Amino acid sequence: MGGQAFASHASPLPTPRMPPAVYDHVLKQTLHALREHYAQVESPIEAPGKTTHGDVDVLVTGALEKDFDPEERPWIEVADKLGEVLGAVSVIRNHGQSVVNLAVPWPKIVLPSMEHSPESAEPEEVKYVQIDIHYIHSPERFQWELFHSAHGDLWNILGSTIRRFGLTVNDRGLYLRIPDIELLDRKKSMIFLTEKPSEVLNFIGIDEKRWWKPFSSQSEMFNYAAGCKLFWVREKDAEEEEYDVVGDLPAEGQEGGEVGKKKLKHNDRQRMAKRPIFNDWITVFIPKCREEGLYTEQKPTQNEIRDEAFKQFGVQKEYEEKLASWKLLRHKDEILREVIKGSIPIEDVDQQFRAASIRTIKAVVLEGQEFQGVIPEAVKQDARGFYDVAAVKAFVQANWEEAGRVGLERLLVKSRLAMQEKEAKRKREVVER
Structure with missing residues (x-):
């Protein structure tokens, strides 16, 4: 997070950018401490030419103890244990993610620029270092994350x-x-x-x-x-x-x-x-x-x-099957939008009748239902599942009105059945009282 996790925290803490000496010192201590509890502990290779660092990123996997294993303990508990081990003064537990942000005290080391500072210099302001620990759930993913995060940009x-x-x-x-x-x-x-x-x-x-x-x-x-x-x-x-x-x-x-x-x-x-x-x-x-x-x-x-x-x-088969499936899906979408809906008039047509017509023809063309007792030749698919667009369009234009009447009749029957079921349910409830 670039060292800014604690800037907007409930209790903000200053985590300024670190000079290389501070970063190296904290990283070395962190790696040493965490290797007592995880089989693999590494930090991604930094980008070249960095003169300051925002935070310390560390990847871990293969917990050696249950208390440090998100597979065995809730992540909140694991995050708190990590905070204890590293002496954190504040912990941000990222719910839903195996990442914890820790604020640890800024180390008391002498930097080259401070070697000749007078003893009467004012005491330094209180500040902290942000450490981000990422728990990775498998060695394979650990290796990938380490690889993918290397060298910055x-x-x-x-x-x-x-x-x-x-x-x-x-x-x-x-x-x-x-x-x-x-x-x-x-x-x-x-x-x-x-x-x-x-x-x-x-x-x-x-x-x-x-x-x-x-x-x-x-x-x-x-x-x-x-x-x-x-x-x-x-x-x-x-x-x-x-x-x-x-x-x-x-x-x-x-x-x-x-x-x-x-x-x-x-x-x-x-x-x-x-x-x-x-x-x-x-x-x-x-x-x-x-x-x-x-x-x-x-x-x-x-x-x-x-x-x-x-x-x-070895992905040619998957590639070709996925492409073929996609093309067929797009083709069927085109049949519905442009051929079926596009061939049924909008003006001077009752919209309920038009909707009933579309439902009926969609069921015949795309769902394989019979129309007037048969599956029309015009709507049959080829070996790849594709339709003859011209034939389907001609079928729609010739039969949309009949399809509308059939659709309205089905809707009426469905409505009657629903009413009958509702009445039957009401009578059962009366008897049960």
């Missing part, structure tokens, strides 16, 4: 690169997106590929060994990210070229600068405003690469990356 950078090729990484794993579905529903378009960091890095062409070490500078991290096999930069005159929008084209290269910024997704533009490192990637690093003609080799197409994912992760 690095996944924002890589995410903007691989997104152009139909790939997404989130807090659950690596996904392949189905373009046809993504246009209308991003979440439903996603096919899970893997939550194994080594498989993700291998697939996007990033060196795994280097991943697990801190970067000494922002420049070093940028060049590492540019080594991704999907990263390439458009040459300076490339934007003047005209491309046919049909066919299996290369995914568009990075542009950066003001032109590239305008083409970013809304979320990425927001990140630029809030994340200085990501902003430098877009506005400084990529334009510099374009100026120097670096990373200009065009990469595989989105379809080629899709096929590579099929081969490596």
Whole structure:
């Protein structure tokens, strides 16, 4: 939470940003204390070049005692135990989440800037350090969280690169997106590929060994990210070229600068405003690469990356079935909205009669009910479940009035039965008295 959890707490506490010496001291003590109670305890690798830290983030899993295990004890109780172990003066228990924010006293250590301070210096204000402990429920998820949280904005950078090729990484794993579905529903378009960091890095062409070490500078991290096999930069005159929008084209290269910024997704533009490192990637690093003609080799197409994912992760059947199911669902929605409802007049028609007609024809076309004793040939589906749109439309236009009459008769019968049941119920209640 960036060290701000206690600023708006019921009893606010000052948790200012920490210099590296304070951060390192608190992190070392926290890791040591928690390793007495959990099998795995780690802190994500920090972003390069940080001169201050807002809080201390620690991931834990594999409780060694019941009192520290959310699987055995309510999270509120576990959070309190963690507060005791770390000497917290205040605890924020996040209900519904296995995360606890702790405020611990600012450590009494001598910083380099204080070594020559006069003894008569005024006493320091009382302040605290915020420690956020995240309990992860499995070793696999622990490894993923540690991986996904590493190096600060690095996944924002890589995410903007691989997104152009139909790939997404989130807090659950690596996904392949189905373009046809993504246009209308991003979440439903996603096919899970893997939550194994080594498989993700291998697939996007990033060196795994280097991943697990801190970067000494922002420049070093940028060049590492540019080594991704999907990263390439458009040459300076490339934007003047005209491309046919049909066919299996290369995914568009990075542009950066003001032109590239305008083409970013809304979320990425927001990140630029809030994340200085990501902003430098877009506005400084990529334009510099374009100026120097670096990373200009065009990469595989989105379809080629899709096929590579099929081969490596075995998701082709799931992809094709999901796409086919989506197309059929959209087709049936089109049949209802445009063919059935769109073919029945609105003007000069009683709305109750029209509604009855729509219900009847929907039941015949989409639910397989008989009409006048048979299933009409015009509404039968092919082997894939699709309809002959022209035939269905002709059927609706020829039969909507009869369908309306049938629908009203059914409604009348249903109403009579309901009234009879109501009367029968009233009589039973009288007898029971």
